[in-house]
Amino acid sequence: MPELPEVEVVRAGIERHVVGATITRVDVLHPRPVRRDLRGPAGFAAALTGRRIEAARRRGKYLWLPLDNGDALLGHLGMSGQVLVQPPDAPDERHLRVRFTLDGAAEGREMRFVDQRMFGGLSVSEGGADLPPEIAHIARDPLDPEFDEDAFVRKVRKRSSGVKRQLLDQALVSGVGNIYADEALWRARVHGERPGDRLTAAQVRTLLGHARDVMVAALGQGGTSFDALYVNVNGESGYFDRSLHAYGREGEPCERCGTPIRRVAFMNRSSYFCPVCQPAPRRRRTAPPAGTVPSPD
Numbered sequence: 001m002p003e004l005p006e007v008e009v010v011r012a013g014i015e016r017h018v019v020g021a022t023i024t025r026v027d028v029l030h031p032r033p034v035r036r037d038l039r040g041p042a043g044f045a046a047a048l049t050g051r052r053i054e055a056a057r058r059r060g061k062y063l064w065l066p067l068d069n070g071d072a073l074l075g076h077l078g079m080s081g082q083v084l085v086q087p088p089d090a091p092d093e094r095h096l097r098v099r100f101t102l103d104g105a106a107e108g109r110e111m112r113f114v115d116q117r118m119f120g121g122l123s124v125s126e127g128g129a130d131l132p133p134e135i136a137h138i139a140r141d142p143l144d145p146e147f148d149e150d151a152f153v154r155k156v157r158k159r160s161s162g163v164k165r166q167l168l169d170q171a172l173v174s175g176v177g178n179i180y181a182d183e184a185l186w187r188a189r190v191h192g193e194r195p196g197d198r199l200t201a202a203q204v205r206t207l208l209g210h211a212r213d214v215m216v217a218a219l220g221q222g223g224t225s226f227d228a229l230y231v232n233v234n235g236e237s238g239y240f241d242r243s244l245h246a247y248g249r250e251g252e253p254c255e256r257c258g259t260p261i262r263r264v265a266f267m268n269r270s271s272y273f274c275p276v277c278q279p280a281p282r283r284r285r286t287a288p289p290a291g292t293v294p295s296p297d
Contacts, residue, residue, distance in 0.1 A: 004060065004061060004174070004176065004177060005180075005215050005218040005219040006077075007058055007060075007061050007062075007175075008058060008143070009219065010063065011056050011057070011058045011063055012056075013083075014056040014063070014083060014085075014111070017085045017109065018053055018056070018065075018102065018111055019053055019054065019056055019065075020052070020053065020054075021052070021053050021102040022051070022052045022102065022103045023048050023051050023052075023101070023102060024049065024101050024102065025049060025099075026044070026045035026048050026049055026098065026099070026100055026101075027045070027099040027101075028041035028042075028044060028045055029099065030097045030098075030118070032118045033081075033098055033118060033120060033121050034098065034122055034123065036121050036123045037122070037123040037124055044122070044123070048073060048100070051068055052067065052068040053065050053066075054067060054068055054129070059138050060135075060139070060141055060175040061076060061077070061174070061177075062075070062076050062132075062135045063076070063077075064128060064135075066129035066130070067129065070127055070129045071126055071127065071129065072124070072125045072128035072129050072132050073122065073123075073124060073125075074122065074123050074125045074128060074132045074134060075113070075120070075121065075122045076120050077120045078115065078117065078118070078119030078120030079119040079120070080095075080116045080120070081113065081114070082115065083111065083114075084112045084114060085110070085111055086109065086110050087109060087110070088109070088110055095114050095116040096112055096113075096114050097113050097114065097115050097118070098112070098113040099112055099113075100112070100113075137171060138170050138171070138174050139170060139171055139173050139174045140173075140174065141174045142173060142215065143212065143215060143216070147173075149205070149208060152172065152204075153205060153208075155172055156196040156199065156204050157196055157204060158197065159195075159196040160195045160196065161195065161196060162192055162193040162194060162195060162196075163193075163195070163204075163207065164181050164182075164185060164192030164193070164266070165267070167181040167184070167207075167211065168181060168267070173208075175215070176211055176215075178247070178266075178270075178271075179244070179247045179248075180211060180218070181211070182246045182247040182272050183214045183244060183245060183246055183247055184207055184208075184211035184214055185207065185246070185273065186272075186273060186277070186278065187210040187213075187245070188203070188207040188210050189277050189278055190207055190278060191273060191279060192266070192271050192273065192278075193281055194281045195281065198281065217243065218243075246261055246272040246273060247272045248272065249261045249272060250263040250272060254274040254276065254277060256277050257276050259274055259275060259276040259277070261273070261274055262275050
């Protein structure tokens with residue numbers, strides 16, 4: 001799934017090429033990508049036709065385009081979604097689902113939503129220009145200037161769940177994702193199953209700093225391109241996968257100690273880590289029931 005840097009690259013491309021344009025026509029070529037819009041395909045198209053795109057914003061992995069009437073076009077790329085900006089005479093992509101014809105600042109261009117697997121989606125958020133209510137529950141991400149680092153540290157240290165699970169909790173911090181969580185944990189030398197309440201505040205801050213650094217580095221290279229479907233608005237893939245230290249490197253030597261990187265199943269996904277640099281946490285000792293006498297053995 002595209003992670004925060006991939007989505008931010010797409011957002012920046014939309015901002016550069018589409019903001020200020022007026023949507024003159026919307027063609028929904030398959031109903032599934034607009035399934036979350038209760039208006040249906042025709043109502044979705046009608047709600048957007050004639051509206052001017054005022055900005056391009058992001059919360060975690062969600063994108064939204066504020067419109068001149070206070071509504072917003074809300075979108076999520078899902079597993080394989082792409083937003084492309086193309087000239088009208090460009091051949092239709094094989095998995096083109098929604099076409100937006102633009103006028104004004106982007107005259108002579110189309111914005112296209114392409115999605116092979118169709119887990120992504122678009123909808124119109126009424127009154128959602130500032131922040132769509134559909135995503136108000138999602139926390140800010142580490143790259144957001146208003147992200148509250150102190151609150152994040154406190155919350156992590158109050159929970160007994162593994163720290164990787166917490167990094168993937170969108171209500172706690174958004175946008176980190178599986179790839180960048182593994183990379184941050186490797187850099188911080190912390191095992192993903194380490195309980196949050198067994199980390200010091202300094203360790204949590206260090207881990208967060210590594211998560212931020214690895215995402216900034218990926219952002220500079222256009223994101224991580226494990227799948228050729230992950231592209232920016234110009235159809236270009238990222239190259240940060242060549243700089244990864246843990247994710248996707250099962251059996252390869254750790255760049256610090258030479259121990260083979262290990263992969264384990266995690267929440268229907270995979271976790272990659274160095275078993276030496278990131279030792280697994282010891283199990284907590286449980287006290288015997290009250291009134292019992294310990295065995296002399």
